[in-house]
Amino acid sequence: MKIAITGSIACGKSTVCDALRSRGFFVADADAISRSLTAPGGEALDDIRAAFGDGVFSGAALDRAALASLVFGNPEALKRLNGILHPRIFAELFAQLQQAEADGSPVFAEIPLLYECGMAARFDRVWVVAAGEETQIARLCARDRLTRAEALVRIHAQMPLSRKTAAADAVIRTDGTQEETLAQVDALLAGLTKPESRPAAPPARYTARRKAKKTGFAGYWTSLPVWLKALLAASLSFVLLTASAAVVRDYMARLEERRRLEAEAAERARHPLYYADLISLYSEAQGLDPALVSAVILCESSYDPAAVSRLGARGLMQLMEDTAGWIAHKLGEDDASYSFDRLFDPETNIRFGTWYLHFLSERFGADPVKIVCAYHAGQGNVAAWLGNPEYSPDGVTLQTIPTQDTAAYCSRVLSAREVYKKYYFPDPTPEPDAAATAAP
Numbered sequence: 001m002k003i004a005i006t007g008s009i010a011c012g013k014s015t016v017c018d019a020l021r022s023r024g025f026f027v028a029d030a031d032a033i034s035r036s037l038t039a040p041g042g043e044a045l046d047d048i049r050a051a052f053g054d055g056v057f058s059g060a061a062l063d064r065a066a067l068a069s070l071v072f073g074n075p076e077a078l079k080r081l082n083g084i085l086h087p088r089i090f091a092e093l094f095a096q097l098q099q100a101e102a103d104g105s106p107v108f109a110e111i112p113l114l115y116e117c118g119m120a121a122r123f124d125r126v127w128v129v130a131a132g133e134e135t136q137i138a139r140l141c142a143r144d145r146l147t148r149a150e151a152l153v154r155i156h157a158q159m160p161l162s163r164k165t166a167a168a169d170a171v172i173r174t175d176g177t178q179e180e181t182l183a184q185v186d187a188l189l190a191g192l193t194k195p196e197s198r199p200a201a202p203p204a205r206y207t208a209r210r211k212a213k214k215t216g217f218a219g220y221w222t223s224l225p226v227w228l229k230a231l232l233a234a235s236l237s238f239v240l241l242t243a244s245a246a247v248v249r250d251y252m253a254r255l256e257e258r259r260r261l262e263a264e265a266a267e268r269a270r271h272p273l274y275y276a277d278l279i280s281l282y283s284e285a286q287g288l289d290p291a292l293v294s295a296v297i298l299c300e301s302s303y304d305p306a307a308v309s310r311l312g313a314r315g316l317m318q319l320m321e322d323t324a325g326w327i328a329h330k331l332g333e334d335d336a337s338y339s340f341d342r343l344f345d346p347e348t349n350i351r352f353g354t355w356y357l358h359f360l361s362e363r364f365g366a367d368p369v370k371i372v373c374a375y376h377a378g379q380g381n382v383a384a385w386l387g388n389p390e391y392s393p394d395g396v397t398l399q400t401i402p403t404q405d406t407a408a409y410c411s412r413v414l415s416a417r418e419v420y421k422k423y424y425f426p427d428p429t430p431e432p433d434a435a436a437t438a439a440p
Contacts, residue, residue: 001106001192002097002122006114007129008161009154010139012174012181016129017110019185026100028093028109037088038062047084052077074302075270086117094122106192115167116159116269118262121255127188128168130161135175149277156276156424159265167261264423271419274303275316278350286358291425292368293354295416296375299409305346314343317353327352330359370398372413377406 005020005027007013017027037044040061048067049057056067071077093109100107111119120126131139133155140151165171170188174181224232273279273294283290300318301307313320319327321340328334331352342348357371360379364370374382382398385391391400401407421427 001124002101003106003108003125003127003192004114004120004123005108005110005127005129006112006164008136008158008164009112010136010143010151011129011131011161012172013110013112013129015174015178015181016127016172016185017108019182020108020189023186023189025105025189026097026107028096028100028107030089030093030109030111030113033089033092034085037085037092038064044084044088048081051080051084069306074304075272076302078269082117090117090119115164115261116265118265120167120258120262125169126167127170127172128161128164129172129174130165131174153274153276157272157274159268160423163261163264167257267419268423271298271416271423272303273420273424275346275350276424278347282350282354286354288354288357288361289368289417289421289425291417291420292371292413293350293357294420294424295413296353296357296372297350298416299413305349306344314340315349316346317349317356319343319349319352319356323356324352327355331355365396367398368414368417369401369410372410373398373401373406376409377403381406 005013005017017029020027036042038048042062045060045062048062052067052070056063056070058066067081071081093111097107097109109123111117114120114123114126136155137148137151140146140154141148144151146154172181172184172188275297279290279293279297282288283293297303297316300313301316303316305316307316307318308314309318311320314324324340324343325334325338328338343352357375360371360374363379364374364382370382370386373385381403385398385402386395389395391402392398401410
């Protein structure tokens, strides 16, 4: 039996896996395999160099920090790296599991991104190690010396823990003491390894009586009329078919749920969210939809704060130097301390960018199509399009976007906005109307 151990960051997966090893079980470690593939002389290094160049290497050794900064917030680069590593990781992991499974004992695999990689279906069971968000934050702050905001960014960048626990066969909660965690592990192991009870052989006289009863029943069955035997057989078949159908329905429902989770994981991987606290803070300050701001950042820079376009736009929201200087003047920050290099700072960039989106929203009546088009093509162009009956028959609604690149950009941003609303910024459930619910 192959059992996957997964969870989210700082939930205690290592504690659970160490406990399994101390109890004599084999545990394969996907992260350890990944590290061996990228260690000096590792099997994956040549392909990584071919894909990302010499800039992510320091001599013959992989510069992990440089590679991380390159793929951080860049879905295409991350997909390329995963395409190099994941097939090798899982080939080695399942080879280890197959070898360890030869003695018939359950074997385990620690895979942090099990659902995100779509590998859950290849295991007989999935155990999710879970903890409350405040517990995760406390552990990350103590372990990695992160601020609360930095810890939240890392937690929210992963698939929600609630989705993992919903699809799990078992959940191990680690908010309590280590003894309480280990007790849960032992209880799950008892269900796997408890030997079947084997009753003692019955006395010979009892066996003889049982044989006589079987013989008697066989004779009784033979004596039944054909129509009654057919009726009993049909009834039994109906019961078995009903039970089988229920089993099939349950299996198909679980399979569909896993497929749904894998599809959602892939969609979230294409739409990561970083700097969520800054986006929420400045979107609220400017009265903007944070999902729209997140979508603009994704389509502008793929969340790379050091991004520079071929035209010179900088940072997360890709602001041009003239536009950034104008915004700084409007904000009263165009003093001697201001420089265009400040736009590489994520907070400054998001603050300036959201102010500009608010300005465009005020000018174009909070219409997301016109706002996004103005952000990409310039507010002057959008104003001209609205004055052309070919593009705007009523002078208010932009029915046709005349330039192909702006039309494609607008479509990408608005599509991404819906994904961000779905996973990260869902519309709040409206409060019930007290007057409508009051008793007559």
